[in-house]
Amino acid sequence: xxxxxxxxxGMREExxxxxxxxxxxxxxxxxxxxxxxxxxxxxxxxxxxxxxxxSPIIALAQMRRGAIGQCVQKVAEAEALAWGGVPDILxxxxxxxxxxxxRLAALSSIARxxxxxxxxAGIAAIEAAAEAAGLRMTVLVEIDCGAGRCxxxxxxxxxxxxxxxxxxxxxxxxxxQSYHGSAQHRRTPEARAEAIGAAAEETRRTVEQLRQxxxxxxxxxxxGTGSFAHELASxxxxxxxxxxxxxxxxxxxxNEDPPPFRQSLFVLSQxxxxxxxxxxxxxxGHKAVAVDSGLPLVHGLPGVTYAGASDEHGSLKxxxxxxxxxxxxxxxxxxxxxxxxxxxxxxxxxxxxxxxxCLWPVAARGGMA
Numbered sequence: 001x002x003x004x005x006x007x008x009x010g011m012r013e014e015x016x017x018x019x020x021x022x023x024x025x026x027x028x029x030x031x032x033x034x035x036x037x038x039x040x041x042x043x044x045x046x047x048x049x050x051x052x053x054x055s056p057i058i059a060l061a062q063m064r065r066g067a068i069g070q071c072v073q074k075v076a077e078a079e080a081l082a083w084g085g086v087p088d089i090l091x092x093x094x095x096x097x098x099x100x101x102x103r104l105a106a107l108s109s110i111a112r113x114x115x116x117x118x119x120x121a122g123i124a125a126i127e128a129a130a131e132a133a134g135l136r137m138t139v140l141v142e143i144d145c146g147a148g149r150c151x152x153x154x155x156x157x158x159x160x161x162x163x164x165x166x167x168x169x170x171x172x173x174x175x176x177q178s179y180h181g182s183a184q185h186r187r188t189p190e191a192r193a194e195a196i197g198a199a200a201e202e203t204r205r206t207v208e209q210l211r212q213x214x215x216x217x218x219x220x221x222x223x224g225t226g227s228f229a230h231e232l233a234s235x236x237x238x239x240x241x242x243x244x245x246x247x248x249x250x251x252x253x254x255n256e257d258p259p260p261f262r263q264s265l266f267v268l269s270q271x272x273x274x275x276x277x278x279x280x281x282x283x284x285g286h287k288a289v290a291v292d293s294g295l296p297l298v299h300g301l302p303g304v305t306y307a308g309a310s311d312e313h314g315s316l317k318x319x320x321x322x323x324x325x326x327x328x329x330x331x332x333x334x335x336x337x338x339x340x341x342x343x344x345x346x347x348x349x350x351x352x353x354x355x356x357x358c359l360w361p362v363a364a365r366g367g368m369a
Contacts, residue, residue, distance in 0.1 A: 002361070003346045011356040014330045018270040019288035021345035021362070022332065023247075025352045027264035031246050034260060036065040039240065042232050047071050047090060047221060049243025052339050054364035055348070056084020058246065069112070071221070071241050075100045076367030082111040084363055091115040092177055092221065092241060094122050094142070094150055100369060101129035105137060114138035114219075116177045118152045123164055123171070130170040139165045140219060142177040143206060145199035149181065154202040159209050166215055175219030176210075178203040179241065184226030185293075189257045196230035204236045225252060225259050249338040251293040266299060266332040267341065268349070269314065271325050278321035282306075282314035282331060289314075289333055290340035299332035301325065306333065 006017035016022070039046055046067040050059055051074075059070045059081055069088030072078050078089045088111065095101055095115055107113045117123045117139050130137040141161045144151030152158050158176070166173040183195035199222075207217050221239040223231035225248075231237040244252060247265035252258055269284035286309050289296050298304045298316065304324060307317040314333075318324050325331055335341035343365055350358035 005347045005349075005359045007349045007356045007359065009356050009358065013268070013351050013354050013356065016268055016330070016349055016356065018268050018330065019284040020268045020349050021342065021347065022266040022268040023348045023350045023360075024262075024264045024266065025350045025357060027262035028246060028350075031248070031261040031264055032062060032065050035242065035245050036067075038229075038260075039066070039232070044232055044238050044240050047088075047239045047241055048246070049092070049224075049241050050077055050081055050364070052243035052342065053246060054080065054342060054362050054367065055360055056081050056086055056363055057360045059084070059086045062246070068239070072364075074364075074367050074369065075104050076369050077364040078104060078107060078113065080364035080367060082107045082113070086111065088112045089114070090140070090219070090221065092142075092179065094118055096122055096125050098125065098129065101126055102132065105129045105133035105135060108133070108135055108137070112138075114140060114174050116140045116142040116150075117161065117165070118142045118144075118150050120161070120164065123161065123168075127168050127170050136170055136172050138172045138174040140174045140177045140221070141165070142179075143203065145178045145180050145202050145222070146183070146195055147179065147181045151177075154206045155209060158206050159213055159215075162210055162215050163213060173215060175217035175221070176203065176206060177219075177221050178237070179222035179224070180227065181224065184224040185251055185255065186226075187255055192227050192255075193230050196227050196234065200231070200234035200236045204234075207236065225261070226255060229259075244338055247338040247342075249293070249341075250297045250334045250336045253297075253334075263299070263334055265335065265338050265342070267296065267335060269331050269333055271316075271327050271329050271331065272313075274324075274327040278318075278324070280316040280324040280326075282316065282333075283312065284333060285309040285311050285313045287311055288344060289335045290337045290344070292340065293337035296333040296335050299334050301331065
């Protein structure tokens, strides 16, 4: 059930009900503008990943700065974006269930929609859904360029699937999906460059083999916030699927030479208990902030760390106890991983210069299907 918003426009940040998902609008807009400026001279386009933000409002803000559309991981995310006015959506993932594919096909009446496949069974399922809906669906072949997750082997196996798609009366071959997810958080720039260099060679080889068979790749998509500079430099990818760049998080900050974006997303929490000297407990635990990529950082309070979490509590510590925030004080936390943290909330609270400016629903929150 959609929860009541924790704030209203004009409210001071310190009066926002906690825990709340806080978006620093100046930093957020800086990030969107920075990415647009970096891509402008390259010829590559941004298809920003909405699995991060789950918001048609944010998607449209990215598109106003030149993004050509959005990519998502789930049909439910595609539905939320399409209903919110986003006209061009790629499900950068495999969808195999007939009912989900029927839902995806239905979206074709209001948006351009594409999906990925990495095997004959997936292609056949998409083909059946397209035939039942009386339309042609665009399908990209996903290749495994090094992440070891989804994806067919680059080269002849990928070409065979592309030819299968192109030969169908109900499908359109849309290109390649080539995303090296595990490269995003390799800590050194050299390690990321090596991983993406190998991915680029596999992808380039597959594109050339497709060309030799008369199949052009309208889309060669992939890349993420941690590696997109290397994909751009390769000249192989023409669509960049970075998503976290809009928000950033503590795990990206751990990379050497981190991406040139500001931290804009925070969990606003409050000291709910200070029962004795040297103890400060926040109202933000596991249910308020994702810890799969490590505990959150405490923003703007040097010497104070987030030491541990339980379901509804977060413990702070400091070598100098006098540095701990006081009972009732608001504290900004930098989540370790922005994507699953966003999925815990119904609302973004947009703030600028200490005041609430806007409230945006997290429209695709919990979109598991």
